[in-house]
Amino acid sequence: MQQRFLMIGLAVVALACIAGGKQDQAGAIIPKAEQAHRIESVRAPSPVDEAALVEKAKAAVRTLGSALKAALEAALRAGRQVDALSVCQLEAPAIASQVSAQSGMQVSRVSLKYRNINNAPTEWQSQVLNDFENRKIAGENPANLSYAKVVGNEFRFMKAIPIEGVCLGCHGDAIGPAIKSKLSELYPQDLATGYREGDLRGAFVVVQKLAP
Ligand code: HEC
Structure with missing residues (x-):
């Protein structure tokens, strides 16, 4: 259950990043380093093979x-x-x-x-x-x-x-x-x-x- 909340939390952060808004709300339950990683993987263009x-x-x-x-x-x-x-x-x-x-x-x-x-x-x-x-x-x-x-x-x-x-x-x-x-x-x-x-x-x- 906790894991599911974390997933939802990450998704909210990711969406908020794309929309350029409210990261702080969900930020409380997610470690900063993990947030940064998540933001990175959402924003980085997919590598081209x-x-x-x-x-x-x-x-x-x-x-x-x-x-x-x-x-x-x-x-x-x-x-x-x-x-x-x-x-x-x-x-x-x-x-x-x-x-x-x-x-x-x-x-x-x-x-x-x-x-x-x-x-x-x-x-x-x-x-x-x-x-x-x-x-x-x-x-x-x-x-x-x-x-x-x-x-x-x-x-x-x-x-x-x-x-x-x-x-x-x-x-x-x-x-x-x-x-x-x-x-x-x-x-x-x-x-x-x-x-x-x-x-x-x-x-x-x-x-x-x-x-x-
Ligand atoms: C029987 C006559 C005929 C022969 C033989 C022929 N072509 Fe063409 N070719 C045409 C026609 C007609 C077009 C225009 C096709 C169209 O309207 O898209 C054309 C178009 C092309 C095009 C596209 C670029 C352009 O000029 O519109 C290329 C590349 C091409 N031919 C290469 C070749 C090559 C390489 C060969 C030999 C392996 C070849 N053709 C043999 C009649 C021929």
């Missing part, structure tokens, strides 16, 4: 990357490249939403030279993309470029996407006429062409809000 978040983000990116690739390859196998283009257009955003919902993290793709304006980078994402370009020039393998940081109450992760042979039909510098005309119909402002194998096409982005 950044390594675990990075692992979770990497897994979400792997899932999105392979789902997109599977959809693209299936569409290319099934028919003409122009049809595959429609698959990219219609399925890519849906697949990203699905992976976001499953992983509990917000997963997307961005590029400095975007095709869909919804994939335009924010300011911090542009900085990371520029940084990836510089790191590639300095000799790092494009397939291994990544970034992770906790900023305020947000965990941010990015992973570079290099161009491979299969991408060139729709992002290269010698795009066939059928694809070209479909692209200009769907994306009149398209910036995502002229790439060569090994170039950085953009990056996957993972964002997760953390408890304040």
